[in-house]
Amino acid sequence: MDPMTEMQTPPPQVWPTLRARDARALIRFLVDVFGFHETVVHGDGDTVFHAQLSWPLGGGVMLGSARGGPDDPWALTPGTFGGYVVADDIDARYERAVAAGAEVVRKPYDTDYGSRDFTVRDPEGNLWQFGTYPGDPRPVPPTG
Secondary structure: OOOOOOOOOOOOOOOOEEEEOOHHHHHHHHHHHHOOEEEEEEEEOOEEEEEEEEOOOOOEEEEEEOOOOOOOOOOOOOOOOEEEEEOOOHHHHHHHHHHOOOEEEEEEEEOOOOOEEEEEEOOOOOEEEEEOOOOOOOOOOOOO
C-alpha cells in the first residue's frame, strides 16, 4: 500500500493543554521520561508556539511557552495542569520518573477498582497520574 494513502488513526477531538516556563525542556521530559511521542513542535528559539505530543495508547496533549501579558490568547498558568494517563508497566514508569527527578506525590498503589496508579509532578509542577484503569466503555451515541 502507498504510504500516502495508508489509513491513519484520526487525532483526538479533545485536547488537554498546558503552558510551560521552559516548554522545550518540558517536551524533552514528557518524551524521554514519560514516553509521549513528539508529533509536532512549532516555535522560534526557546519559544514554543504550539507542540503536540501523542500518547502511544491514544490521545495526547498540546502545549506551548507561557508568554504572559494581556495579549496572551491562551494565558494558562504554568504548573497548574493535571492529567490521568492510561499506561502499562506502572512500576517501571514510576522508577523512570523518580530517576529523572519527578516529585513523588503518591507512590504506586492498587485501587479497589483494579487499577495500579502513581502520581508525580513534572519539572514545571504539573500533576500526572499514571494508571492501568482505561475508563468504562462509552455508550453508543444515538443516531439521527
